Amino acid sequence: xxxxxRGITKRFGSLVANDHIxxxxxPGEIHCLLGENGxxxxxxxxxxxxxxxxxxGDILLDDSVQHFEGPGDAMRAGIGMVHQHFMLIxxxxxxxxxxxxxxxxxAGGRLNLDAARARVxxxxxxxGFDVDPDALVGDLPVGIQQRVEIIKALSRDASVLVxxxxxxxxxxxxxxxxxxxxxxxxxxxxxxxxxxxxLREVRExxxxxxxxxxxxxxxxxxxxxxxxELAALMVGRNVELTVHKEPARPGAASLVVEHLDVIDAxxxxxxxxxxxxxxxxxxxAIAGVQGNGQTELTEAILGIQPRTNGSISLNGTRLNGQSVxxxxxxxxxxxPEDRTHDGLVGEFTIAENLMLxxxxxxxxxxxxxxxxxxxxxFAEEKKREFDIRAESITTHAGRLSGGNQQxxxxxxxxxxxxxxxxxxxxTRGIDVGSIEFVHKRMVETRDAGVPVIVVSTELDEVVxxxxxxAVMYRGSIVGIVPGDTPRDVLGLMMAGETGVAA
Amino acid sequence: MSVTTPNTPHETVxxxxxxxxxxxVKKWKAPIAFAIFVIISALLFxxxxxxxxxxxxxxxxxxxxxxxxxxxxxxxxxxVVVILLALMTAGAFWLANQAKRIPLWLTAVFGIVFMYGFxxxxxxxxxxxxxxxxxxxxxxxxxxxxxxLGGVISERVGVVNVAIEGQLLAGAFLSAFVASITRNxxxxxxxxxxxxxxxxxxxxxxxxxxxxxxxxVGVVLNVLVAGLTSFLYSTVLSxxxxxxxxxxxxxxxxxxxLSDIPILGRVLFDQTIIIYLMYIAIALVxxxxxxxxxxLRLRAVGEHPQAADTVGIRVxxxxxxxxxxxGAIAGLGGAYFTLGSVGGFTKEMTAGAGFIALAAVxxxxxxxxxxxxxxxxxxxxxxxxxxxxxxxxxxxxxxxxMLPYLVTIFAVAGLVGQVRGPAASGKPYIxx
Numbered sequence: 059x060x061x062x063x064r065g066i067t068k069r070f071g072s073l074v075a076n077d078h079i080x081x082x083x084x085p086g087e088i089h090c091l092l093g094e095n096g097x098x099x100x101x102x103x104x105x106x107x108x109x110x111x112x113x114x115g116d117i118l119l120d121d122s123v124q125h126f127e128g129p130g131d132a133m134r135a136g137i138g139m140v141h142q143h144f145m146l147i148x149x150x151x152x153x154x155x156x157x158x159x160x161x162x163x164x165a166g167g168r169l170n171l172d173a174a175r176a177r178v179x180x181x182x183x184x185x186g187f188d189v190d191p192d193a194l195v196g197d198l199p200v201g202i203q204q205r206v207e208i209i210k211a212l213s214r215d216a217s218v219l220v221x222x223x224x225x226x227x228x229x230x231x232x233x234x235x236x237x238x239x240x241x242x243x244x245x246x247x248x249x250x251x252x253x254x255x256x257l258r259e260v261r262e263x264x265x266x267x268x269x270x271x272x273x274x275x276x277x278x279x280x281x282x283x284x285x286x287e288l289a290a291l292m293v294g295r296n297v298e299l300t301v302h303k304e305p306a307r308p309g310a311a312s313l314v315v316e317h318l319d320v321i322d323a324x325x326x327x328x329x330x331x332x333x334x335x336x337x338x339x340x341x342x343a344i345a346g347v348q349g350n351g352q353t354e355l356t357e358a359i360l361g362i363q364p365r366t367n368g369s370i371s372l373n374g375t376r377l378n379g380q381s382v383x384x385x386x387x388x389x390x391x392x393x394p395e396d397r398t399h400d401g402l403v404g405e406f407t408i409a410e411n412l413m414l415x416x417x418x419x420x421x422x423x424x425x426x427x428x429x430x431x432x433x434x435x436f437a438e439e440k441k442r443e444f445d446i447r448a449e450s451i452t453t454h455a456g457r458l459s460g461g462n463q464q465x466x467x468x469x470x471x472x473x474x475x476x477x478x479x480x481x482x483x484x485t486r487g488i489d490v491g492s493i494e495f496v497h498k499r500m501v502e503t504r505d506a507g508v509p510v511i512v513v514s515t516e517l518d519e520v521v522x523x524x525x526x527x528a529v530m531y532r533g534s535i536v537g538i539v540p541g542d543t544p545r546d547v548l549g550l551m552m553a554g555e556t557g558v559a560a
Numbered sequence: 561m562s563v564t565t566p567n568t569p570h571e572t573v574x575x576x577x578x579x580x581x582x583x584x585v586k587k588w589k590a591p592i593a594f595a596i597f598v599i600i601s602a603l604l605f606x607x608x609x610x611x612x613x614x615x616x617x618x619x620x621x622x623x624x625x626x627x628x629x630x631x632x633x634x635x636x637x638x639x640v641v642v643i644l645l646a647l648m649t650a651g652a653f654w655l656a657n658q659a660k661r662i663p664l665w666l667t668a669v670f671g672i673v674f675m676y677g678f679x680x681x682x683x684x685x686x687x688x689x690x691x692x693x694x695x696x697x698x699x700x701x702x703x704x705x706x707x708x709l710g711g712v713i714s715e716r717v718g719v720v721n722v723a724i725e726g727q728l729l730a731g732a733f734l735s736a737f738v739a740s741i742t743r744n745x746x747x748x749x750x751x752x753x754x755x756x757x758x759x760x761x762x763x764x765x766x767x768x769x770x771x772x773x774x775x776x777v778g779v780v781l782n783v784l785v786a787g788l789t790s791f792l793y794s795t796v797l798s799x800x801x802x803x804x805x806x807x808x809x810x811x812x813x814x815x816x817x818l819s820d821i822p823i824l825g826r827v828l829f830d831q832t833i834i835i836y837l838m839y840i841a842i843a844l845v846x847x848x849x850x851x852x853x854x855x856l857r858l859r860a861v862g863e864h865p866q867a868a869d870t871v872g873i874r875v876x877x878x879x880x881x882x883x884x885x886x887g888a889i890a891g892l893g894g895a896y897f898t899l900g901s902v903g904g905f906t907k908e909m910t911a912g913a914g915f916i917a918l919a920a921v922x923x924x925x926x927x928x929x930x931x932x933x934x935x936x937x938x939x940x941x942x943x944x945x946x947x948x949x950x951x952x953x954x955x956x957x958x959x960x961x962m963l964p965y966l967v968t969i970f971a972v973a974g975l976v977g978q979v980r981g982p983a984a985s986g987k988p989y990i991x992x
Contacts, residue, residue, distance in 0.1 A: 109870065109991075130872025145867035147860050148983075158860050159871030161853040168851050210871075325585040365583075533581075 059120055059136055059217040060085055061106075061249055066115035068098075068105055075101040077273045078115070083218065088240060088250045090260045092279075092292055093270035095460065095487045099253045100142065102270075103220050106251075107139050108132040119218070130159070138216025140207045142223040148196030153178055155195055156210050181209045185239055200349065201232040208239065219243060220251045225259055229347050230517065230549030237263045255292070256518075257285045293490045303501045306525040309338035312509040313359075313478050317368035318378075320354045320533075328354045330533040331368075336478070336509040341500065343524030343541075344513045346552055351533035352513045353395055356482045359511075360392050361385045372478055386415055389477030393467055393484050395513070397460075401467040404456025408448060409437035411455045412470050440469040445495065461492025468499060479503050482513045497523060517545055590662045591652040597674055598645045604681050605638030612685035618823055620691050625822045629687070632680045641677030645670065686951045693940075693947050694827045698835065699901055701939025703728055703910070705838055706893025707917025708924065708931040709845050710756070714886035715926055716849065717879050718862035720986040722778025723763050724890050725914025726785035730755035731894020733789040736905035737797065739807035745899050748807055749834070749892065752899075756891015757884050759785060764883040768876050771988040782914070790907045797905060810834060810899050834892070834900045841889055845928040858882055862982035865989040875989045890914075919968045926981055941967040 061083040068076040075098045083089040093099045104110045106117060108126030117124045119135055126132045146155050157174035164170050178191040187205045195203060204224060211219055221240070225233045240250055240263055254260060260267055260281070267279040269291045277291055289297050313336040320329035329351040336342045344352050357363045359370055361382045370377040377385050386392075394400035402411050413422040413433055421432045437451040444465045448458055455466055464484065471479070481500065485493040500523060504510045514520050520527055524541040529551040536551045612634055618627040648670050652662050679688055707724040714721035731752035739748025763781055766772040797805040810832040818829040849855035857878060860868040865875045897909050916938050924931025945960040 107870070128872060128874070129870045133872055139870070141870065145864070145870040147864045147867055149863055150856075150860070154856060158856060158868070159873055161856060163853055167848075167853065169853060169856060319583065321583040321585070325583050327581045327583045330581055 059249060060118075061137075061218045061251070062118040062121070063102070063106065064116045064118065066102060066105055066112045066117075068101055068110055068112050074273050076105065076112070079270070079273075079275055081268060081275070083249045083251055085217075085249050086244055086247045087265045088244050088252055088263055090264035090267045091251060091253045091270060092255065092257075092260050092267055092288065094255055094292055094489050096489065097270045097292075098273040099270055100222055101273075103139065103222055103251065103253060106132065106220065107137060133159075133214050133216070136215065136217040137220070138211025138214060138218070139220040140204065140211060140222065140224055142226065144200075144203050144207055146195045146203055146206060146210075149194065151192050151194055152189055152198075152206050152209075153191040155206060156191075156213050160214060177213050178209055181212050185242060200227045200347070201229070201235075204228070204236070216248070218249045218251070220253070222253045223255070224252075225254065225256060226515075227348050229552045230545065231553050233259065257288050260288065261285075289490070297490050298494060301497045301501060301522040303523075304505070306340045306504065308340040308525070309507060311335040312338050313370070313372050313511075315359075315368070315370050318355070318358060318370060319367040320351070320358045320363050321365040321367075322354070328533050329358065332530075332533075332535050333368075334528055334535060334538060336511060338509050339504055339507045340525040341504050341510040341512055341523050341541075342538075343520040343527045344511060344530055345517065345520045345524075345527050345548060346515065346530035348515050350530045352515075352530050353482065354533075355530070356392070356395075356480050356511070356513055359385075359478075359480055360390065386474075389475060391471035391474060391476045391479040393464075393471055393481040395482035395486070397463050397467050398456070402455045402463055404454065406455055407452045408441065408446065408455055408458075408466055409433050409451040411466055412437050412440055412473075415470060415474070436473075440473060444469040444499075459489070461488035461495075464488050464492060464496060468496060472499065472503060476503070476508045478511070479508050480511045480513075483515065484512065485514075485516070485519060517548060520548070521545065584659045586656055586659050588656055590667070591649060591656045594645070594649040594652045594670060597670070598642065598649050601638070601642050601645055601674060601677050604678070605635070605642060610634050610681060610684040614680045614683040614685070615687035616679065616683075617687055617689045618691065620689070620826065625820060627822050634680055634684045637677060637680045641673055641680075644673050645677075648673075682948050682955050683951060688947065688951060691823060691826060693943060694823070696943035696946060697936065697940040698827055698831070699896075699939075700942045701936045702835060702838055702896045702900065703893040703913050704917045704920055704935035704938055705932050706841065706896070707890050707914050708920040708935045709841055709928055710886035710888075710890030710893070711918055711921035712849075712886075712924070712926055712928050712931050713845065713858070713889070714883050715921060715985045716862045716982050717858045717882040717886075718865060718982060718984045718987065718989070719764065719767055719879055719883050720774040720778065721763070721883070721886060721890075722775050722918065723759055723781040723785075723914075724917050725910055725912065726778075726782040727756040727759045727887050727890035728894040728897070728910045728914050728917075729782075729785050729789055729908070730759050731891035732897040732909055733792070733894075733905050734891075735895035736805055736807045736898035739899055740804050743808060745808050745810045746833075748899050749837075749895050752891045752895035753888045754891070756887040756889070756894065758887075759891070760884045760887025763887070764880045768879050768883075768988065771990065774986050774988075786908050789905070793905060793907055801904075805904050807898050807903060809903050832900050834896050837892065841892075842928055842932050845889075849928060859982070861989075862984055865984050865987075869989075869991070875991075879989075890917075893917075916964070916968055922981070938964055938968060 063079060063081040066076050066079045067074070079102055091099050091102070101110065105112045108129045108131050117126065124135055126135070147158070150158070153171055153174040156178050157169070162170040162173045175191040178189060182189045187209070189202060189205055189209065195206060198206070204227070224236060228236060237259070240252065244250060252264065264281045267281060267288070269276050269279060269288070271292060271294055276294070279288055279291060286296070315335065316333050318329055318332045319327050322328045332355060334342070344355070346352055354363055358366050358378060361377065361380055366378050372388055372390070375388060377388065398404060403414070416422055422429055434451065440446070441448070441451055446462050446465045446469065448462060455463060458466065484496050484500065488496070500510060500512065512523055526538055526541055527543060527548065528538045529536045529548060531552065531554040536554060536556055539547070614632045614634055616630040616632060618629060648666060652666065655662055707728055710727065711721050711724055734755035735748035735752035738751035739745050759781060763777055766777045767774040812830055812832055813836070814830040819825045849858065857868065857873050861873060861875050861878045869875050894910070898905050917935065920931050920934040920938060923934040941964040945963045948955055948960055949957055
């Protein structure tokens with residue numbers, strides 16, 4: 059089916075998320091929508107899917123204008139979507155998820171689960187998926203969950219399929235498999251819209267590329283364009299794709315983790331017998347697909363995981379079993395994975411957020427009273443130093459863009475005297491300019507002789523920053539390899555293959 | 561305590577092994593609770609010692625099939641009970657040390673043995689009517705069960721229903737009033753349903769449309785209904801009790817054959833239509849929730865409303881109508897107070913039953929069958945207090961009054977532990 063968007067405009071208050079966007083997707087074409095986080099790609103697709111209503115513009119399928127009141131209408135018209143955050147119900151089985159919304163019933167209103175199972179098996183067989191219709195979705199690895207999303211869309215006979223940032227949660231190998239699936243869908247005549255900000259993937263699979271920036275289409279590109287051309291188009295200026303750093307000059311081992319287990323509320327070892335050390339003046343990147351224990355590992359270092367075995371020590375002092383405050387006072391700086399939930403208080407001002415970790419001590423508090431003068435001076439200085447783009451230091455942190463929020467977190471964490479710096483997904487969801495800034499600051503921190511841990515699921519980031527790379531899979535460290543290890547080796551390690559590192 | 565997510569009934573297995581190693585975690589809560597009960601029974605039998613023989617009557621005068629009574633000598637029974645309980649406790653400790661789960665049947669047997677011992681002790685030299693005890697339990701459980709079913713539906717669809725109390729009270733009031741003026745108890749039943757739905761409408765409108773915190777709306781509604789019914793009771797109902805507050809009672813309808821089964825026959829099958837409606841409601845809610853399109857969509861909305869929205873389910877209207885259904889069921893439970901048992905409305909006559917029903921929802925892990933069993937347990941505890949008071953067992957009445965609430969606290973805090981309710985329960989769905 060041919061999809062055409064004409065002059066779509068979508069506003070949120072004063073913000074124009076989509077500004078007169080025109081897009082044509084031919085049948086059997088993989089059309090890439092390339093743009094930075096916040097460029098308006100997902101908004102556009104949510105308009106197409108009926109989740110949002112556009113203020114202006116038309117959606118046309120095979121040249122006839124459509125009116126979608128909700129996703130139900132869009133699906134009936136043949137549009138399917140694989141969402142970035144899977145729209146699956148974790149406590150339902152695969153079959154239940156697939157049938158939801160268009161259930162078949164038998165006598166007595168009883169759900170016809172057999173029909174749904176058969177449908178799942180049939181589509182699985184067509185694409186060579188190995189999906190058990192009776193498995194609970196919450197128990198499946200994310201790669202398989204994504205296939206359930208694809209099955210869900212196909213079971214409704216979608217002829218236009220939208221993939222919204224589908225590779226964010228996948229290993230490199232799973233990404234390759236997804237590309238194969240997309241090509242197969244294309245050969246069956248499905249039109250595919252592929253939303254991403256990853257240049258490599260775009261060039262590999264796209265037939266046509268449309269670049270979106272700040273809610274507007276800024277141009278088309280051919281899949282043969284180079285990375286730097288695409289990046290320049292996407293960001294609007296020339297960007298450095300590599301991080302400049304001198305070779306590391308590692309000092310003594312500073313953070314030593316030995317036989318660390320982290321046990322979750324269900325008694326499962328989410329981190330299992332992990333040992334490593336980080337030296338002064340080096341960056342250890344922890345690579346791995348989301349959900350393989352990285353989050354819990356960093357939280358254990360900070361002391362917010364209640365049940366741990368083994369030991370974590372910093373310069374000879376034991377950290378685990380200590381209160382978070384003692385850990386912070388020992389000189390640990392921590393950038394949490396989810397800045398809006400764990401890194402900031404959205405309703406507080408920038409200045410207030412900058413003093414959160416020192417709310418009980420000089421210079422910001424004296425005799426139980428806030429020292430507003432000291433705080434304001436400090437905040438003004440940090441706002442300049444970290445290039446936080448906001449009206450003033452009294453702007454609420456929740457109103458800042460992702461990149462500026464992250465700069466606030468960084469400013470807070472880096473303005474103490476650090477003995478260890480831990481950053482979890484430091485550049486997730488932020489613009490390229492901010493990414494450059496964050497990377498630069500991290501390298502500077504390293505060069506100042508601080509041991510740095512970076513957790514990242516983006517291989518690009520890992521390779522750009524790391525002096526050494528530890529790959530985690532299912533709670534364990536598969537191996538620790540030098541920073542210049544080839545990507546395909548890292549990819550295999552992320553899928554749990556041991557022995558490739560040797 | 562193990563944690564299983566409430567889901568379809570065939571899913572009671574452990575969280576599926578996804579290959580990650582499980583840490584050996586020993587859980588001592590259950591065996592320690594067992595040990596406390598052993599100590600309590602030992603104290604009762606050997607310190608607060610009582611002698612004599614207790615008669616446990618299994619049949620009433622007019623039963624078709626008569627069973628002989630059990631004559632239990634208190635001391636001998638005490639020794640046997642304490643030994644049995646101690647053995648089971650030892651078993652529980654052994655299981656816990658092996659990091660195994662205490663099977664439910666063990667807890668059930670433990671509870672029954674303890675209860676047998678307690679009854680024997682409490683009824684020393686007296687005669688305890690077992691049939692009456694159970695009959696009363698069902699009676700007292702009925703509003704709790706209706707309330708809990710309403711709670712299960714409402715929470716499963718994503719709206720926390722603290723207003724069960726208000727729905728019960730409104731149902732009780734309106735059914736008494738309507739049944740009195742129409743002289744027709746069935747009109748009263750209908751009125752109870754309407755009352756429950758009306759309370760639900762307010763809850764749903766504020767919680768879903770205006771996004772007010774659901775717990776706060778619920779609490780305020782309870783206070784509102786209590787105030788409103790009390791006011792109308794003093795002004796309207798009391799002005800002419802004869803005309804406005806003497807509802808005809810529903811007749812008992814014995815089911816042939818079934819009602820002749822010893823002990824349980826009279827308890828379960830010689831009841832008013834409300835109880836039979838209750839059986840139907842339990843079955844329908846269970847079947848509907850887990851085996852029909854209605855239930856699948858309802859649960860989807862309560863777990864992940866956005867996912868439901870993306871497959872074309874209208875989240876807020878699903879919530880609205882199901883909260884209304886929940887109100888209808890809870891309202892029907894209210895009718896039991898006036899048409900099924902007491903026969904007339906009095907101020908705040910529900911006396912916290914709605915909150916116990918809420919506890920039953922959680923204790924029953926948002927599952928209609930388990931919630932029903934939990935409600936039965938609470939009903940039994942309440943009636944035990946009544947029965948022991950009536951036979952004059954000499955156990956301090958203050959202690960007995962405490963009993964149902966003690967059971968509630970222990971059940972919810974101790975036995976349930978950490979459970980996971982519907983993921984989106986209590987969270988309004990705001991579509992951007």
